[in-house]
Amino acid sequence: MSTTDPIFAPIPGATHHEVAGVVIDISPAGEGRVKRVIYPAGFRWSTHMKAISGTDLCMHAHVGFLVRGTIHMQYADGCVVEFTAPQPVVIDAGHDGWVVGNEPAVLIEFDFLGDTVRRFGLPKTHTHE
Ligand SMILES: [Zn+2]
Numbered sequence: 267m268s269t270t271d272p273i274f275a276p277i278p279g280a281t282h283h284e285v286a287g288v289v290i291d292i293s294p295a296g297e298g299r300v301k302r303v304i305y306p307a308g309f310r311w312s313t314h315m316k317a318i319s320g321t322d323l324c325m326h327a328h329v330g331f332l333v334r335g336t337i338h339m340q341y342a343d344g345c346v347v348e349f350t351a352p353q354p355v356v357i358d359a360g361h362d363g364w365v366v367g368n369e370p371a372v373l374i375e376f377d378f379l380g381d382t383v384r385r386f387g388l389p390k391t392h393t394h395e
Pocket residue numbers: 341343344345392393394
């Protein structure tokens with residue numbers, strides 16, 4: 267991680283969390299939230315977060331903009347999708363995911379806490395319908 271890259275700098279006023287090596291800074295936005303999420307190199311959801319989550323796959327949807335790094339998503343039906351910064355990100359619920367390469371991935375993410383899927387009109391889980 268580059269220490270001079272301002273995308274990694276502290277965010278005044280944000281609520282700071284670290285979970286399984288993932289660094290999350292959360293700021294309120296009406297009924298939703300804006301988050302900067304830093305996934306370290308080597309992070310894999312099924313390895314580092316699954317036990318904490320208690321589900322087989324990550325059941326959150328992710329909407330935002332990837333500003334650093336590359337992430338790889340894998341859905342239950344075998345579909346894979348990869349995002350490389352700079353790139354908008356829309357990830358359906360029901361995925362495993364990991365960081366590709368030796369650099370952390372930084373995702374600027376927007377959510378509505380437990381109501382993200384409905385508010386964005388996304389499928390409850392990954393689907394082709
Ligand atoms: Zn699919």
